[in-house]
Amino acid sequence: MARDPNKAEKSRESIMNSAIHEFARVGFHQTKISDIVANAGFSQRTFYIYFKNKEILYMEILENWKNKLIQQFIIEKKNLNDQTNICRRWEGIFKFMAYNPDYTRAVYLMNPYIEEIRKDIINSLIQIMTQEQENGYLRREVSIGILAESTLATMESLTLRFVLNGKESPIFLAEQISDIYQNGVTQKNSNNF
Numbered sequence: 001m002a003r004d005p006n007k008a009e010k011s012r013e014s015i016m017n018s019a020i021h022e023f024a025r026v027g028f029h030q031t032k033i034s035d036i037v038a039n040a041g042f043s044q045r046t047f048y049i050y051f052k053n054k055e056i057l058y059m060e061i062l063e064n065w066k067n068k069l070i071q072q073f074i075i076e077k078k079n080l081n082d083q084t085n086i087c088r089r090w091e092g093i094f095k096f097m098a099y100n101p102d103y104t105r106a107v108y109l110m111n112p113y114i115e116e117i118r119k120d121i122i123n124s125l126i127q128i129m130t131q132e133q134e135n136g137y138l139r140r141e142v143s144i145g146i147l148a149e150s151t152l153a154t155m156e157s158l159t160l161r162f163v164l165n166g167k168e169s170p171i172f173l174a175e176q177i178s179d180i181y182q183n184g185v186t187q188k189n190s191n192n193f
Contacts (some may be wrong), residue, residue, distance in 0.1 A: 011042065011046060011050070012050045014040045014041070014042070015036060015037065015040045015042060015046070015047060015050060015051070015057075016057065016060070016061060017040070018036045018037070018039040018040035019031070019036045019054075019057055019058070019061065020061060020100070020102050020103050020106050021039065021102050022035050022036050022039065023058065023061070023102075023106035023110055024101075024102035024103070024105035024106040024109070024110060025102075026110070027110035027112075028054075028058055028110060028111065028112050029112065031054065033047055033054055036054075036057075058113075059113075061103075061106065061107075062107060062111065062113060062117055065103060065104075065107045065117075066107075066117050066120055066121060068096060069093070069096060069097075069121065070121060070124045070125075070128075072089065072092040072093045072096050073089060073093070073124070073125060073128050073151075074128060075088075075089060075132065075137070086178045086181055086182060087174050087175060087178035088174075089174075090173065090174035090177045090178055091170055091171055091174035093155055093170075093174075094155075094158070094159065094163055094170030094171075094173050094174055095170045097155070097159040097163050097164070097170075098159075098163045098164070098170050101164050104159060104163075104164060105164065108156065108159070108160065109160070118152065121152055122148050122149060122152060125147075125148035125151060125152065126144055126145060126148045129144045129147055129148055129151075130144050154177060158173055158177070
């Protein structure tokens with residue numbers, strides 16, 4: 001008797017969602033497969049139909065999250081000169097981080113592989129931003145490596161301090177960061193320095 005592919009995909013997704021919750025709650029090392037499947041309403045046997053082990057499951061969760069985040073950094077080519085794209089980019093990033101706080105916590109707060117994920121994100125940002133610089137969207141004198149690192153650090157810090165705890169909305173943060181990136185932080189025509 002053949003399995004229903006929709007039911008199988010829903011079972012797999014349910015196990016992944018339960019795992020995300022557990023990884024966010026207690027971290028990778030403390031999470032038990034028995035807790036994942038119990039919370040999802042399945043047996044351990046069902047877990048092993050979809051995943052070889054806990055690490056394979058976790059790496060898939062991380063890879064999915066990383067790829068979805070990287071998509072938030074991409075600006076549509078038809079709008080490269082549209083300055084509102086900076087705000088849209090940041091808004092997309094913060095909304096993504098806020099959409100499933102457990103997902104973000106599992107990846108950033110409870111992740112033994114965070115440095116590997118960060119390196120992949122930085123490399124993707126460098127590629128994206130180099131293309132934007134070549135297209136004239138970013139100034140030529142801007143160091144892409146420093147911009148990529150500072151972008152990731154800003155995203156991480158503001159997400160942990162303001163987004164995950166609901167202290168600020170993604171839209172407000174996007175507007176603030178966009179303003180800083182576009183206009184700087186000093187008063188125009190200021191002689192105070």
